[in-house]
Structures are given as structure tokens and as C-alpha cells.
Amino acid sequence: YVVTQPPSVSVAPGQTATIPCGGTDIGTRSVNWYQQKPGQAPTVVIYNSADRPSGIPERFSGSKSKSTATLTISRVEVGDEADYHCQVWHSTSGDFVFGSGTRVTVL
Amino acid sequence: QVLLQQSGPGLVKPSQTLSLTCVISGDSVSSNTVSWNWIRQSPSGGLQWLGRTYYRSARSQWYHEYESSFKSRIIVNPDIGQNQFSLQLKSVTPEDTAVYYCARHVAWFDFWDQGSLVTVSA
Numbered sequence: 316y317v318v319t320q321p322p323s324v325s326v327a328p329g330q331t332a333t334i335p336c337g338g339t340d341i342g343t344r345s346v347n348w349y350q351q352k353p354g355q356a357p358t359v360v361i362y363n364s365a366d367r368p369s370g371i372p373e374r375f376s377g378s379k380s381k382s383t384a385t386l387t388i389s390r391v392e393v394g395d396e397a398d399y400h401c402q403v404w405h406s407t408s409g410d411f412v413f414g415s416g417t418r419v420t421v422l
Numbered sequence: 423q424v425l426l427q428q429s430g431p432g433l434v435k436p437s438q439t440l441s442l443t444c445v446i447s448g449d450s451v452s453s454n455t456v457s458w459n460w461i462r463q464s465p466s467g468g469l470q471w472l473g474r475t476y477y478r479s480a481r482s483q484w485y486h487e488y489e490s491s492f493k494s495r496i497i498v499n500p501d502i503g504q505n506q507f508s509l510q511l512k513s514v515t516p517e518d519t520a521v522y523y524c525a526r527h528v529a530w531f532d533f534w535d536q537g538s539l540v541t542v543s544a
Binding site: 398408410412413 | 468487
């Protein structure tokens with residue numbers, strides 16, 4: 316099972332960043348999103364497709380359609396610059412699958 | 423608060439076995455509600471799940487599950503006495519050079535260690 320992400324997204328401060336994660340029938344799966352800053356381990360920003368852990372700003376939101384899950388970052392700040400990885404569990408194989416990651420650059 | 427601390431060699435020769443250990447603080451390797459995982463990140467940046475171990479009391483059984491492409495050369499084992507789990511990856515090649523992470527999984531990967539670079543080189 317493969318999930319695809321664009322390698323990079325650029326956005327101006329205060330604007331909205333939209334990061335897609337594509338996969339067959341991803342709309343039927345629970346999707347998690349991780350933020351990773353240089354030299355650090357990933358941390359979850361969205362779990363179960365649309366839920367935010369405590370401490371994550373409301374500016375971060377998740378949604379999905381039949382074949383695409385989306386992480387949206389509203390009112391982007393310089394501190395949001397990082398790599399973002401989507402992740403699903405493929406029930407047939409039992410594998411956890413990550414997307415290749417999207418680097419968000421704040422212009 | 424869960425803390426994971428990884429140890430192991432940073433340099434492994436080709437064809438040898440990569441061995442890493444992850445010590446758990448703040449939780450138990452025998453927990454009935456989580457799993458203990460190894461994940462790596464290649465120099466190109468993508469994350470790859472390698473495998474996991476977990477215990478379920480309903481069947482009094484330990485489970486070991488591995489990513490499909492690694493099944494022939496990977497072992498992930500718990501060590502109950504030391505409250506830790508380990509990774510053994512056999513017959514490594516330079517393509518196994520990566521940052522290796524250990525992580526706890528609930529319904530997502532919620533706690534990670536800081537990661538350790540393992541280089542495969544003669």
C-alpha cells in the first residue's frame with residue numbers, strides 16, 4: 316500500500332498551507348499526521364484523521380475524502396516550518412505505512 | 423510521561439547484523455494496550471516502519487509483526503526483566519544506513535526516542 320505526498324509546499328506567513336496525502340480508499344482509513352523539525356523525532360499533530368492532541372494549536376486541522384487525506388495549517392507561522400508525514404495502518408498486510416513527507420517552507 | 427532511550431553501535435559492517443535496544447521508562451513492555459515499534463528514516467527523509475512487538479493478555483501471548491519486505495531478516499523482541507525491546511536486522515547493506523527510532527504506538531506513534539544514526543560501511 317502506497318501513500319503519496321508532494322515533496323514540498325511553500326506558503327507565506329499568515330496564509331493557509333494545504334498538504335495532501337493520497338492513497339487508495341484512504342477515506343476509509345484512520346490517518347495520522349506528524350510534524351518533524353530538523354534533528355528531532357516526529358511528533359503527532361493530527362490523529363484519527365481529524366483529532367488534535369492537547370497542546371496542538373487549532374490552526375492545525377485534518378480532513379479526508381475517498382482518496383485523499385489533507386492536513387491544513389491556517390494562519391501559518393514561521394515556527395510551522397517543518398517536514399510533515401502522513402501515516403496509515405494497512406489492515407490487509409498489518410503494515411504501518413508512511414508517506415514520503417512534505418517540507419513546508421514559510422516564505 | 424514515557425521516555426524511550428535507545429542504544430547500540432553507530433557503525434555496522436556490510437553483511438553483519440544491526441542490533442539496537444530501546445529501554446522504556448514510564449510504561450511497561452508488557453502493557454496490554456500499546457505496541458513497541460522500530461521505525462527508520464533514510465537520508466532522503468522518508469519514514470519506514472520496520473516492525474513491532476506487543477503483549478495481549480486475552481490470549482496470554484506476545485505478538486511480533488514485521489514490514490513485509492523485512493520479514494526474512496528482522497527480529498523484534500521484548501525483554502521483560504529489563505523493560506526494553508530490541509531490533510536485530512540481519513545481512514545489512516549500505517542501503518540500511520538510516521536514523522533508527524524506537525516508538526510506542528497507541529492508535530498513533532505517541533512517544534519516540536531521539537533517534538540514532540546507524541551507518542553501514544566497511
